[in-house]
Amino acid sequence: xxxxxxxxxxxxxxxxxxxxxxxxxxxxxxxxxxxxxxxxxxxxxxxxxxxxxxxxxxxxxxxxxxxxxxxxxxxxxxxxxxxxxxxxxxxxxxxxxxxxxxxxxxxxxxxxx
Amino acid sequence: xxxxxxxxxxxxxxxxxxxxxxxxxxxxxxxxxxxxxxxxxxxxxxxxxxxxxxxxxxxxxxxxxxxxxxxxxxxxxxxxxxxxxxxxxxxxxxxxxxxxxxxxxxxxxxxx
Numbered sequence: 741x742x743x744x745x746x747x748x749x750x751x752x753x754x755x756x757x758x759x760x761x762x763x764x765x766x767x768x769x770x771x772x773x774x775x776x777x778x779x780x781x782x783x784x785x786x787x788x789x790x791x792x793x794x795x796x797x798x799x800x801x802x803x804x805x806x807x808x809x810x811x812x813x814x815x816x817x818x819x820x821x822x823x824x825x826x827x828x829x830x831x832x833x834x835x836x837x838x839x840x841x842x843x844x845x846x847x848x849x850x851x852x853x
Numbered sequence: 854x855x856x857x858x859x860x861x862x863x864x865x866x867x868x869x870x871x872x873x874x875x876x877x878x879x880x881x882x883x884x885x886x887x888x889x890x891x892x893x894x895x896x897x898x899x900x901x902x903x904x905x906x907x908x909x910x911x912x913x914x915x916x917x918x919x920x921x922x923x924x925x926x927x928x929x930x931x932x933x934x935x936x937x938x939x940x941x942x943x944x945x946x947x948x949x950x951x952x953x954x955x956x957x958x959x960x961x962x963x964x965x
Contacts, residue, residue: 783859
């Protein structure tokens with residue numbers, strides 16, 4: 741089955757810096773890669789996703805890149821703000837039939853003012 | 854609020870007791886998923902419904918766990934004879950066909 745590895749487990753940056761979180765997946769059939777943000781006591785919230793027919797997707801300060809050959813994808817947050825502090829999870833799934841998401845272990849991002 | 858809702862938000866129970874959680878998906882979402890999340894880990898898939906049919910179950914879902922989705926609307930997850938290892942956050946998500954999964958706030962279960 742699919743296995744998703746995520747690094748780093750913790751990331752501390754200063755406000756205004758960029759943050760990059762990386763994930764690798766094992767199943768070459770995976771074709772859907774969402775990123776979720778989870779704040780304390782809340783459920784995961786989708787922030788951006790990408791499908792395998794696209795190499796990069798951007799939404800304001802957030803971007804995701806996908807390298808299908810190397811089987812890895814990354815989340816880039818620019819101009820970080822203290823409210824970006826949270827745990828971020830990557831996930832992968834095969835987007836056919838049903839969509840069972842396999843999650844990474846999470847990255848705790850701390851943005852200091 | 855038209856998001857996914859879950860009830861209760863917190864449940865404390867003694868080992869051996871039965872518990873039931875409820876999930877109300879976003880209206881018109883025909884797919885409903887249950888995940889379990891333990892401390893410091895990402896969510897793990899438990900089971901999935903398309904309308905009222907339960908189509909997939911994880912190996913994580915032991916015989917003590919049962920889920921239903923009568924009439925294809927809300928869903929319930931029951932755990933019988935709870936064990937301390939069942940302590941976790943139980944998350945529900947819904948989607949329309951293969952679109953984005955939207956998660957609820959979760960039910961945190963503590964088994965004493």
